[in-house]
Amino acid sequence: MRFSLRASAVVFLFTVLIAAIGCGGASMATQQNSTGQKAPTIILSAQPSTVTSGAAAILSWNASNTYSVSISGIGTFPASGFVKVTPRATTTYMATATGPEGKSQSSAVVSVVTPGQKPTVAFNAQPTRIVLGASAVLSWSTSNATSVSISGVGTFAANGSVKVTPSSTATYTATASGPSGSAVSTTTVTVASSQNPPPTISFNAQPNTIPSGSTVVLSWTTSNATSVSIQGLGSFPANGSTNVAPGATTTYTATAEGAGGTANASTTVTVQSSAVPTFGHVILLMEENHSFSSVIGSSSMPYLKSLAQQYGLATQYFANAHPSIGNYFELTTGQIITNDDAYVGTVSADNLVRHLLSASKTWKSYAENLPSTGYIGGDVYPYCQHHNPFTYLTDVVNSQNQLQNLVPFTQFASDLQNNQLPDFSYIVPNMLDDAHDGTLSQADSWLQTNIAPLIASSTFQENGLLVIVFDESFDNDTQYGGSNPENTRQRRDGDRFQTATRRVLRREGTIVVPAELEFGVKCELREWAARHRFRRIL
Numbered sequence: 001m002r003f004s005l006r007a008s009a010v011v012f013l014f015t016v017l018i019a020a021i022g023c024g025g026a027s028m029a030t031q032q033n034s035t036g037q038k039a040p041t042i043i044l045s046a047q048p049s050t051v052t053s054g055a056a057a058i059l060s061w062n063a064s065n066t067y068s069v070s071i072s073g074i075g076t077f078p079a080s081g082f083v084k085v086t087p088r089a090t091t092t093y094m095a096t097a098t099g100p101e102g103k104s105q106s107s108a109v110v111s112v113v114t115p116g117q118k119p120t121v122a123f124n125a126q127p128t129r130i131v132l133g134a135s136a137v138l139s140w141s142t143s144n145a146t147s148v149s150i151s152g153v154g155t156f157a158a159n160g161s162v163k164v165t166p167s168s169t170a171t172y173t174a175t176a177s178g179p180s181g182s183a184v185s186t187t188t189v190t191v192a193s194s195q196n197p198p199p200t201i202s203f204n205a206q207p208n209t210i211p212s213g214s215t216v217v218l219s220w221t222t223s224n225a226t227s228v229s230i231q232g233l234g235s236f237p238a239n240g241s242t243n244v245a246p247g248a249t250t251t252y253t254a255t256a257e258g259a260g261g262t263a264n265a266s267t268t269v270t271v272q273s274s275a276v277p278t279f280g281h282v283i284l285l286m287e288e289n290h291s292f293s294s295v296i297g298s299s300s301m302p303y304l305k306s307l308a309q310q311y312g313l314a315t316q317y318f319a320n321a322h323p324s325i326g327n328y329f330e331l332t333t334g335q336i337i338t339n340d341d342a343y344v345g346t347v348s349a350d351n352l353v354r355h356l357l358s359a360s361k362t363w364k365s366y367a368e369n370l371p372s373t374g375y376i377g378g379d380v381y382p383y384c385q386h387h388n389p390f391t392y393l394t395d396v397v398n399s400q401n402q403l404q405n406l407v408p409f410t411q412f413a414s415d416l417q418n419n420q421l422p423d424f425s426y427i428v429p430n431m432l433d434d435a436h437d438g439t440l441s442q443a444d445s446w447l448q449t450n451i452a453p454l455i456a457s458s459t460f461q462e463n464g465l466l467v468i469v470f471d472e473s474f475d476n477d478t479q480y481g482g483s484n485p486e487n488t489r490q491r492r493d494g495d496r497f498q499t500a501t502r503r504v505l506r507r508e509g510t511i512v513v514p515a516e517l518e519f520g521v522k523c524e525l526r527e528w529a530a531r532h533r534f535r536r537i538l
Contacts, residue, residue: 039065044059044093050145051113061106074093093109125188128190130190134165136164139160149177153172171186198261200222205218220256230255232252233252290470320336321472342386363422364405364425366408367406374403381431387434421459
C-alpha cells in the first residue's frame with residue numbers, strides 16, 4: 001500500500017508540474033504580446049559602396065527592438081553604430097539584429113576595384129520577351145567599377161538589378177564607370193502585343209537511338225513563329241530539319257520565336273556505345289592438319305578439350321585452302337596469296353602488322369626453334385617457315401625494328417613473367433609439337449606445359465584473349481572444310497579449331513577480325529568484310 005501511494009504521488013506531482021509549465025508558458029506569451037514589442041528591424045549601409053584596393057569603407061547600421069547586432073566576419077556590436085572595414089575583394093556583409101521577438105537581417109556590398117584595370121560589366125534582361133504591360137528585370141555585375149548608369153533608367157551601384165516595364169521593344173545600355181575608365185553592355189527587351197498568340201513547336205529526332213557514328217534527322221514544325229534556333233546548331237526557318245551526328249547522348253533544345261513570344265521543345269538522341277569487349281592481350285596459337293572430329297570428337301587431346309568445354313568452341317569455323325601456306329596468308333593478309341608451301345618471295349599486300357602499327361599496337365611472333373631473332377630464312381627442321389607468315393611481309397622484312405619482333409618461342413615465358421607481352425602475340429610450335437609430324441597427344445602435352453601458365457597469369461586474367469586453331473584438316477576432309485568451336489565468352493578464351501576443304505568459307509582471316517574489334521585496329525582488307533559474321537567468336 002505504501003508503495004502504491006508513493007507511486008501515485010509521483011504521478012500526481014509530475015502531472016502538476018506539466019500543468020504548471022504549460023500554464024506559465026501560455027501566460028508569458030500573453031504578457032509578451034500585451035507589451036506591444038515588435039520584431040527587430042535593421043538597415044545596414046556602406047559608405048562608400050565602392051573603394052579602390054586597400055581603401056576603407058564605413059559600415060553603419062541602425063536597429064530597433066534589438067539587443068545587439070552581429071556582422072558576419074567582423075563581430076558583435078550595439079543596436080546602432082558603425083565600423084571601418086578594408087576588404088581585399090568585393091565583399092557582401094551581413095548584419096543580424098537580435099531582439100526579444102527574434103532576428104532580422106540586412107546586407108551591404110562593398111565593391112573593390114583595382115587601380116589601372118578597366119571596368120567590366122555583364123548585363124542581361126529576364127525575360128527578354130514580354131507582352132505589353134509586363135515587366136522584365138535588368139541585372140548587372142561589374143568588376144573595377146564604382147557605379148553603373150542605365151540609359152533612360154538611372155544610376156546605380158556597381159552590382160544590382162532593377163525592374164523595367166517598357167511600352168515597346170527597348171534596348172538598354174549599361175555603362176560601368178571606374179577609376180580606370182568605363183565599359184558598356186546592352187540588352188534588349190522585346191515587347192509583343194498582347195493580341196499576338198504565342199508560338200508553338202513540335203520537335204523530334206529520327207531515329208532517337210543510334211550507334212556511335214550514325215546520323216540523326218532533327219525536324220520541327222511551328223505555329224505563330226518566324227524562326228527556330230537550336231542550341232549549338234544555329235538558326236533555321238520556322239519549319240524544317242537538319243542532320244546531326246552526335247558522338248555521345250545529347251539533348252537538343254529548339255526555341256521557336258514569334259511576335260507573341262517564344263516556345264521551347266527538347267528531344268534527346270541516345271548514342272549506344274559498342275558492346276564489343278576490349279582486350280589488352282590477344283594471343284593466337286596455331287596447330288596443324290587435323291579434323292574437328294579427330295580433336296574434339298576424340299580423346300587424343302584431353303587438355304585442349306577441357307579448354308573448349310570451359311571456354312569457347314567455334315563450331316562453324318572453316319579453312320580456305322590446302323596446303324597450309326594459303327591459310328596462313330589468309331590469316332595475316334585476308335588473301336590466299338599462294339598455295340605453294342615452297343614460296344620464297346615477299347608479300348606487300350595489306351596486312352595485320354601494317355594495321356597494328358598504324359594503331360600504335362605492339363606485336364611479336366614467337367616461333368619454336370626459330371634459329372635466331374629476326375630470322376627470315378627457310379626451314380630449319382623442326383622449325384617451318386611457311387607456318388610463320390610474318391617472315392614474308394614486307395612491313396617486317398624491310399624494317400630492322402620489326403624484324404626484332406620475330407623471336408624464338410623461348411622468349412615467350414620470359415615476356416610473360418616480366419609483364420612484357422605485346423598487344424598481339426602469334427605462337428607457332430615446331431613441326432613436332434603442332435601435331436603436323438608429332439602426335440595429337442604430344443601436341444596436347446605441349447599446350448598444357450606452355451599455355452596453362454599463360455592462362456593462370458595475372459596479365460592474361462585481367463584482359464587476355466587466347467585463340468587456338470588448327471590451320472587445316474586432312475587433305476581428304478572435304479565434308480566440313482574446317483568446322484570449329486565457336487562461342488567464346490569474355491576475356492581469357494577463344495579456343496577454336498578448324499578443318500579445311502578446297503571450296504570453303506573464309507577461315508583464318510576471321511581470326512584477324514578480333515584484332516579489329518578488340519584492339520581498335522581498323523582492318524579494311526579486301527575479303528574481311530565478308531567474315532564479320534564471325535565477330536561473336538571473339
